[in-house]
Amino acid sequence: MEDKPGVLNRVASLFRRRSFNIQSLAVGGSEQPGLSRMTMVAVGDSAQVEQVRKQLEKLINVVKVSDITEEGMVNRELALIKVKATASTRSEIMQIVGIFRANIVDVAPGSVTVEVTGDEDKVNSLLSLLRDFGVKEVSRTGRIALTRGSSS
Amino acid sequence: MKKTGAQILCESLIKEGVEVIFGILGGSVLPIYDTFPQYPQLRHILVRHEQGAAHAADGYARATHKAGVCIATSGPGATNLVTGIANAYMDSAPMVAITGQVARPVIGKDAFQETDITGITIPITKHNYLITDVAEMAKTVKEAFHIAQTGRPGPVLIDIPRDVQQEQTDFVYPDKIDLPGYRVISRGHPSQIKKAAKLINEAEQPVIIAGRGIIISQAYDEFKEFAEKAQIPVAHTLLGLSCFPGDHILDLGMMGMHGTGCANMAVQSADLLIAIGMRFDDRATANTKEFAPNARVIHIDIDAAEIGKNVPVDIPVVGDVKSVLTALNEEVEKREHVDWFSQIEQWRCEYPSQDIKQSDEVLPQYIIQQIYEATQGDALVVTGVGQNQMWAARYFVYTKPNSLISAGGLGPMGFELPAAMGVKVGCPEEVVWCVAGDGGFQMTIQELATITQENIAVKIAIINNGYLGMVRQWQELFYGRRYVDTKLWNPDFIKIAEAYDIPGLRVTRREDVIPAIQKAMEYPGPFLIDFLIEPEENIYPIVPPGESLARFFEPSRTEIWERKFGVSITEF
Numbered sequence A: 001m002e003d004k005p006g007v008l009n010r011v012a013s014l015f016r017r018r019s020f021n022i023q024s025l026a027v028g029g030s031e032q033p034g035l036s037r038m039t040m041v042a043v044g045d046s047a048q049v050e051q052v053r054k055q056l057e058k059l060i061n062v063v064k065v066s067d068i069t070e071e072g073m074v075n076r077e078l079a080l081i082k083v084k085a086t087a088s089t090r091s092e093i094m095q096i097v098g099i100f101r102a103n104i105v106d107v108a109p110g111s112v113t114v115e116v117t118g119d120e121d122k123v124n125s126l127l128s129l130l131r132d133f134g135v136k137e138v139s140r141t142g143r144i145a146l147t148r149g150s151s152s
Numbered sequence B: 001m002k003k004t005g006a007q008i009l010c011e012s013l014i015k016e017g018v019e020v021i022f023g024i025l026g027g028s029v030l031p032i033y034d035t036f037p038q039y040p041q042l043r044h045i046l047v048r049h050e051q052g053a054a055h056a057a058d059g060y061a062r063a064t065h066k067a068g069v070c071i072a073t074s075g076p077g078a079t080n081l082v083t084g085i086a087n088a089y090m091d092s093a094p095m096v097a098i099t100g101q102v103a104r105p106v107i108g109k110d111a112f113q114e115t116d117i118t119g120i121t122i123p124i125t126k127h128n129y130l131i132t133d134v135a136e137m138a139k140t141v142k143e144a145f146h147i148a149q150t151g152r153p154g155p156v157l158i159d160i161p162r163d164v165q166q167e168q169t170d171f172v173y174p175d176k177i178d179l180p181g182y183r184v185i186s187r188g189h190p191s192q193i194k195k196a197a198k199l200i201n202e203a204e205q206p207v208i209i210a211g212r213g214i215i216i217s218q219a220y221d222e223f224k225e226f227a228e229k230a231q232i233p234v235a236h237t238l239l240g241l242s243c244f245p246g247d248h249i250l251d252l253g254m255m256g257m258h259g260t261g262c263a264n265m266a267v268q269s270a271d272l273l274i275a276i277g278m279r280f281d282d283r284a285t286a287n288t289k290e291f292a293p294n295a296r297v298i299h300i301d302i303d304a305a306e307i308g309k310n311v312p313v314d315i316p317v318v319g320d321v322k323s324v325l326t327a328l329n330e331e332v333e334k335r336e337h338v339d340w341f342s343q344i345e346q347w348r349c350e351y352p353s354q355d356i357k358q359s360d361e362v363l364p365q366y367i368i369q370q371i372y373e374a375t376q377g378d379a380l381v382v383t384g385v386g387q388n389q390m391w392a393a394r395y396f397v398y399t400k401p402n403s404l405i406s407a408g409g410l411g412p413m414g415f416e417l418p419a420a421m422g423v424k425v426g427c428p429e430e431v432v433w434c435v436a437g438d439g440g441f442q443m444t445i446q447e448l449a450t451i452t453q454e455n456i457a458v459k460i461a462i463i464n465n466g467y468l469g470m471v472r473q474w475q476e477l478f479y480g481r482r483y484v485d486t487k488l489w490n491p492d493f494i495k496i497a498e499a500y501d502i503p504g505l506r507v508t509r510r511e512d513v514i515p516a517i518q519k520a521m522e523y524p525g526p527f528l529i530d531f532l533i534e535p536e537e538n539i540y541p542i543v544p545p546g547e548s549l550a551r552f553f554e555p556s557r558t559e560i561w562e563r564k565f566g567v568s569i570t571e572f
Helices: A007-017 A046-058 A090-099 A120-131 B005-015 B027-038 B050-064 B076-090 B117-124 B134-149 B162-166 B190-202 B212-216 B220-230 B261-269 B321-331 B338-350 B364-375 B387-395 B416-426 B447-453 B469-478 B493-499 B510-522 B555-565
Strands: A021-029 A036-043 A073-084 A103-108 A111-118 A135-140 A144-147 B002-004 B020-023 B043-046 B068-072 B095-101 B127-130 B155-161 B168-170 B206-210 B234-236 B251-254 B272-276 B296-301 B315-318 B380-383 B432-437 B459-464 B504-507 B527-532
Touching: A007 A021, A007 A036, A007 A046, A007 B117, A036 A144, A073 A120, A090 A103, A090 A111, A090 A120, A111 A120, A120 A135, B002 B005, B005 B027, B005 B134, B005 B162, B005 B168, B020 B050, B020 B416, B027 B068, B027 B095, B027 B155, B027 B162, B043 B447, B050 B068, B050 B076, B050 B095, B050 B416, B050 B447, B068 B076, B076 B095, B076 B117, B076 B155, B095 B117, B095 B134, B095 B162, B117 B127, B117 B155, B127 B134, B134 B155, B134 B168, B155 B162, B190 B272, B190 B296, B190 B315, B190 B321, B206 B220, B206 B261, B212 B220, B212 B321, B220 B321, B234 B261, B251 B261, B251 B387, B261 B338, B296 B321, B364 B387, B364 B432, B364 B459, B364 B510, B380 B387, B380 B416, B387 B432, B387 B459, B387 B469, B416 B432, B416 B447, B459 B510, B493 B504, B493 B527, B504 B510, B510 B527
Parallel strands: B020 B043, B020 B068, B068 B095, B095 B155, B127 B155, B206 B234, B206 B272, B234 B251, B272 B296, B296 B315, B380 B432, B432 B459, B459 B527, B504 B527
Antiparallel strands: A021 A036, A073 A111, A073 A135, A073 A144, A103 A111, B002 B168
């Protein structure tokens, strides 16, 4: 979509107005100057998703809409997780973080902050393991995705 | 030579062929109004409320197929346009609405008469703009008209801060448009058209549902050729009336909640529906789950998002109606459908929806019929919303293309008077009848001043029953006859007209109906008739809310109806 003021508002307004549910939404730059790429996860049956796609297509600032549910794709999410940590639990947390190939990006006397990238399942699995230690805060980006292969 | 934003706006409007602007001025559009005298080719019509400006622009647009233009100041001026913009959006009328905005340095500071009108109108415009740099002015106007008038038409709003109107730059009107996210599909896909033709050629009980898209596309000839060649009966949505001659043998009249029995029976019994330029509105389909249970559906529409939105579709054809029908006419075969027509004729006799009861009362159906007789259909009829609208839709025979201008989707009472103004300004040679309800008339009554000031010769027929009639009918049928707050105390409309310097007549007897209509037609300027009708006259048939289209009720068949459905109409 065009990188213009208010475009996000137009998309959000469309979802609200047509009672479509957004599970996650991520937006940022694309390969083309002046265009942004928005990745969103919307829940619905195929007719609903088709209707969302067509309604989005009608927005003047939206250049292209692809439903990639059925396509081969790479999708990733980034999460930051702040976990309670004491001297006795810290090493165990670090071990789990290592298994998930996640990183510890901040350490404080009572907590560590973990950065994890991966698909939704991976983030969810790590999160559920860390819950045992006491999760203080979570911030997730929502999914971003590209289709596999060289086509664009 | 450098020009101001206001000058660039006016010159861009002229480049787009604009001749008339409806509006009211205020602080944030003063620089624009200040330049109007430099451009005498732009006629500005000063309305009395911004809603009137939007409805007038809408009426003008529907009658002329050109974008109507309205203008209002920031804040309340802009918010008053909202009803009219929403109406144009629902009914796909091309419109460019221009609003003033507070100066850029105070945007976001809650300045006097500041309102986020672009935010407010996102869901009711095809697109909108806030111009933050005068260099964007010409390009924006060009894009706005392109978007408003192409594809599925609709309203576009341009919000212009006051200081942008005063800022100067070189005026260059762009000759190209660069809108990468806006594509108009005009031609239908050939293989879809072939598939559609195959179904049409094989159908035994086909029905066409004709919508406003045929009028927007001005495909009257192509549509007539199609219906006649394939010999398919035509049911209309409300806004599809006047796309096909109402006196044609193939015409079934309006379908839907207040459609004719014959049209509704035909649609419900069809084995194939060919829906053209329509969107399966619930007032047309009634309960969609029970809608046309045996029919396959071909849906021809320029808006891909309409396909499958309300009703499942077997063969979608996305494209401009005119181009699709031209292609389809090559593919469809001449057919006859003898059995189907004999069935339809049987329904026509069985369900006498169009009969007007013999009575000495002043009946609204009779009034509309007599306006038709007096004009022989050579008039443009603009209606309000409610019973008056349904009577006008059903009892005027629309033989002239695009001769019904009515607010369908949004249903804003008060549309009639300002819209009729816009229609008459757009088509000064045509006779324009404004069919008003006594309730709706009072919602935009102040436009009588505009009519007099600009000498807009519309003929106004108030269908006066002293009630908010359609709501009263629902209270009568579905709310145990409890007339809560629907009875209206009304002013003397003839005195009101007189105060606005408009001659008028009150009609209280049936024998005065024809002479009053004649008098109005003979009078060269605007004229008002206050028809005091039978207060509790209803519009029938009616499909009870939530019911199937086949369950239409008309009082002449009460006993048969109750036997068939085992329930009285008042039990819904």
